[in-house]
Amino acid sequence: MKKIGLLGGTFDPPHLGHLLIAEEVYATLGLDEIWFIPSYEPPHKQKSGTRAEHRVEMVEAAIKDNPNFSINTVEIERRGKSYTIDTVKTLKTRYPAYSFYFIIGGDMVEYLPKWHRIEELADLVQFVGVKREDYQFQTQFPVLEVSIPRVDVSSTMIRERIAGGRSVRYLIPDEVFYVIKEYHLYETE
Incomplete structure (x- = not known):
């Protein structure tokens, strides 16, 4: 049975923190693959101002x-809002022989009780919480813990830096920077 890590997000833009999380979970849990799943419209935050096809291209890069x-x-x-339960059910239907590990930030672990249809979701997927060494999870749900080095980078910070004409070198892969430049993304946030 293939073990697949799922890393969802708007990826607006994807940055080195996303890649570090994926690599640490992949290596620590001995997974077969990590799948990056860009959302069309996340249910818990404002819709991305960046077109979906550009975000997909940035993730591919x-x-x-x-x-x-x-x-x-x-x-x-x-299309539309994407709830994790719908995504996981679709993936379980398409890939019935795979087991899925849904990766979430340590800060999201405490919000699991508020997730849409969380009881059903917890039966379908293994949650993986990424955390700093000194952080302890508080949850009633089974969550595997993976410690990651702390990297203070966010998509919001990168968008703001680009809009302000500041460098994002070493915060995002060069290939992502080239996509951003090609489409003039984030230049006037």
């Missing part, structure tokens, strides 16, 4: 050199 990473566009294809 970010992961192209890692044979263990791939992109799955199930949420982009669905």
Whole structure:
């Protein structure tokens, strides 16, 4: 049975923190692959101002050199708000022999009780919480813990830096920067 890590997000843009999380979970849990799943419209935050096809292209650029990473566009294809339960059910139907590990930030672990249909979701997927060494999870749900080095980078910070004309070198892969430049993304946030 293949073990697949799922890393969802808007990836607006994808940055080195996303890649570090994926690599640490992949290596620590001995997974077969990590699938990056860009959302079309996340249910918990404002819709991205960046077109879905540009975010997909940025993810493809970010992961192209890692044979263990791939992109799955199930949420982009669905359109509209994407709830994790719908995504996981679709993936379980398409890949019944795979087991899925849904990767979430340590800060999201405490919000699991508020997730849409969480009881059903917890039966379908293994949650993986990424955390700093000194952080302890508080949850009633089974969550595997993976410690990651702390990297203070966010998509919001990168968008703001680009809009302000500041460098984002060493925060995003060069290939992602080239996509951003090609489409003039984030220049006037």
